Amino acid sequence: MSISLEKCRFGFQEPKALEYVVSGLSLGIDKNKLAGMLLNPMPQRKKEIMSFLGFSIYYRQHIEEFAILEESIYRIWEPHKVFKMTPEMIIAYHKIKHSLTYATLLLIPDWNIPFDIFIYASGEGVGAPIHQVQIPKKNLMKYKYVLFLGRLNIPKEYMGQEKCKSHVWFGPLRDSITV
Numbered sequence: 001m002s003i004s005l006e007k008c009r010f011g012f013q014e015p016k017a018l019e020y021v022v023s024g025l026s027l028g029i030d031k032n033k034l035a036g037m038l039l040n041p042m043p044q045r046k047k048e049i050m051s052f053l054g055f056s057i058y059y060r061q062h063i064e065e066f067a068i069l070e071e072s073i074y075r076i077w078e079p080h081k082v083f084k085m086t087p088e089m090i091i092a093y094h095k096i097k098h099s100l101t102y103a104t105l106l107l108i109p110d111w112n113i114p115f116d117i118f119i120y121a122s123g124e125g126v127g128a129p130i131h132q133v134q135i136p137k138k139n140l141m142k143y144k145y146v147l148f149l150g151r152l153n154i155p156k157e158y159m160g161q162e163k164c165k166s167h168v169w170f171g172p173l174r175d176s177i178t179v
Contacts, residue, residue: 019058026105029059034100042093046076046083049093056096062103069096107132 009015014023021028033055043049053073060066072088073096075081085093109115109132116131 026107028105029062029100029103038097038101042090043085049073049076049083049085049089052093052096056100059100059103061106063096063099064104066096066099069099 014021016022016030019030019033021030037052037055040048040052043052053070056063056066056070060070063069069092072086072092076083076089113132118131
């Protein structure tokens with residue numbers, strides 16, 4: 001194994017690694033990558049919207065309620081679906097771009113502060129993000145870890161006449177978490 005000095009960086013307070021800006025206490029989005037995405041025009045083809053979704057999914061931990069935002073755009077992956085940007089998809093596209101622009105930083109957890117567990121479920125998926133608000137009333141959020149978030153294939157007879165569209169939140173639960 002050898003080390004290339006051209007690829008080594010020393011003495012930086014916020015080095016960039018794996019498309020993130022890493023500081024001693026937080027993990028943020030690389031603004032250069034974000035600027036490139038913001039300069040792109042509105043997607044006109046399925047491949048372009050899939051590229052945008054791939055980019056935004058990589059930073060999903062920084063966007064609150066990301067699964068709800070991307071749900072309408074995600075439907076283009078349905079088989080035999082002709083690509084057409086609906087008004088609902090355009091709104092979701094702009095909301096995701098806005099959320100990426102004002103994305104929160106992920107902080108290193110403080111094990112002396114309690115965690116908030118938010119458990120939610122709908123006909124589309126379930127999840128349980130763990131939040132920890134270390135700096136109240138600031139845009140710095142949270143250590144966030146999604147325990148499980150996936151799409152459910154629930155037969156309609158178990159959900160009633162219509163597919164459940166609401167997201168039910170139970171929380172915050174202020175219980176101690178042992179690690």
